Amino acid sequence: MTHTQLKAVADFLGHHHHIKKARRVENNLLMLDLGGAEALYFDMTRGRATAYLAPARRPAQDFNAPFDTLLHQLLSQSRILEVSVPEGERILRITVQPRSHYKDRKVTLQLEFTGRHANAILLDEEERVVEALRHIDAAQSYRVVRPGVELAPLPPRPEKEQIPFEGSIESWLRENAQRIHQRRMSELRQQKRQQLLKKRERILQALRKLPDEATLGEEAERFREMGNLILAHLHEIRPYDRKLETVDFEGNPVTIPLPEGIAKNRFSEYYFNKARRARSKAEHVHIERKNLEEKLRFYDNILQAIEEAQDPYELEMLVPKQGRAKRKKEKLRDGELYWIEGYKVYVGRNARENQKLLELARSNDLWMHTRDIPGSHVIIRTDKQNLPESVLRSAAKLCVDFSTSQPGNYAVDYTRRKFVKIQEGSHVEYDKYKTIQVLKEGVEIRE
Known part of the structure; x- marks a missing residue:
């Protein structure tokens, strides 16, 4: 963002007196809820930090780092004392009086829109770092950003002619929100699509490797005949x-390898x-093929739902991103x-998995x-708690997305597991x- 754009944002913030809620809603995205229909967002992504206005929303995941805890404690329900932009700098400073501290306590949220060095820093009255979105050590830069360290000023920037900002900053912030939303949805949609296509390809490979019933039947008959020939020529x-060279029962020459480590009479x-x-495999291979084909349809339904998703939160629900440790544990x-x-929400991808989850x-x-309609069974682990309405609605949406790719109005039934009676396989009465x-x-x- 330019210096003049930040000054216009500062003027906009200066007309507000309180911050209702402050929190991080994505990895690099901070939200200041000012109490109106819209919240002010600061995207601190390196190289493209910006600001925009959009409706307040839930975090895509829980953020519990020290920066998040202090951001919430110090800025939520705080009173705005001053909003400024240092002359010539791409820095926005929001000084507040925290609600939970004495009246003389002041805290500044310094948002630095400095290209690849973009950062969000909480400062005390002595300009010491309380916490920061990104810590910077002395090995990385002369300007250390660590808790308890006094924040050094940025090096002077070359003088540039500032182009005055014209028009309504609120309109610009809303338009910027649309531009960012479209770009981020396109990037995230592509990322989630690729994640899912990898899973789908593994299912396709497993399907291609499945032998057909006729081949397995011929193999079973060949092994049976080899066993009978060994008995006849024992x-x-x-x-x-190490091998038996003889003729089969039709007079054709045949060589049978003899297994090692097994007694002759075995x-x-x-x-x-x-x-x-x-x-046995020939008799059951059609079941395995059916299970894999149902998994394939499950992933095809999610791919369709990815195209239909309207916001990043919905995309994250459809194809969640988890850390390695969490993935391994769960x-x-x-x-x-x-x-x-x-x-925790468990979803069956085919009839066999539906049955397992019910059990x-x-x-x-x-x-x-x-x-x-036939489709995925969904189990929500409640730990005997009453679920929020938002969880029920999100899970119901996933249940439909996982079960069909066809648009329409669907009824999703839900009840406690103890009121569900298994009839046959995954067929139930409830x-x-x-x-x-x-x-x-x-x-x-779209693309």
């Missing part, structure tokens, strides 16, 4: 032989067991694990399913349920 096999049993396994063998406002769910967990209506809209191809 007396000819010497202790040191050679035929070895091949009979292989024949039995191949025959890895789920059957189904997918999602988080909605801190609640693993606790009696007070919440079960959810889209009425009258009682004492409530219903949420979910409108799934269609989407045009």
Whole structure:
């Protein structure tokens, strides 16, 4: 942002007297709720830091770093004392009086829109760093940004002719919000699409590797015949032989490898067991194929939902990004694990996983399913708590998105797991349920 744009933002902030709430809603995005219909956002991403006006919204995830704790404690419910922009600098300084401290306590939030060095820093009255979005050590720069260290001034910038800002800063901030939203949605949509396509490709590879029933049947018959030939010629096999060269029952020459580490009288049993396994696999390979095809449809439905998503929060719910440690700790063998406002949400990707989740769910967990259409069962781990309405609605939306790609108005039934009775496989009867209506809209191809 330019110096004159920041001065216009300072003038806009100067007409407000209090900050209702201050918090981080994304990795580099700070929100100041000023008590109106819109909040003022500061995107402190390196190289493209900016500001915009948009409706207040929930964080995409929980942020509990020291900076987040202090930002909330010191600026939420605070009184704005002064908003300034140092001459010639791309810095916005918001000085407040925290509600929870003595009247003479002042704290400054210094927002530095300095290209790749963009930062948000909390300062006390002596210009010492209280906390910062990004810490900078002496090894990185002469200007150390660490708690308790006095913040050095920025080096002087070359004098430039400042172009006066014309027009309404509020209109510019709202238009900027639209530009940023479109760019970020495009980037995030592409990122989530790629994450999902990798999962989908793994399912496709597993499908391609599945043998067909006819091949497995022929393999079972071949192993059975090899076992019978070994039985017929067992007396000819010497202790040191590694293969049996003979003719089959139709007079054709055949060579049979003899397994190592197995007693001579168990050679035929070895091949009979292989024949039995191949025959069993031939009988059940269609079930595995069906499970994989259902998983494929599950991911296709999510891909469609990614195209329909209207905001980053919805995209993060559809394809969540978790840290390695958390992913490892919460890895789920059957189904997918999602988080909605801190609640665990388990989703079955096919009939087998739906059945497994029903078996693993606790009696007070919440079960959810889209009425009258086959699809994913959703289990919400409640720990005996009453779920917020926002969690129920978000989970119901996911339930529809995971079950179908067709637009329409869908009824999603939900009840406690103890009121769900398994009939056969993942087919159930349920009682004492409530219903949420979910409108799934269609989407045009955007890109």
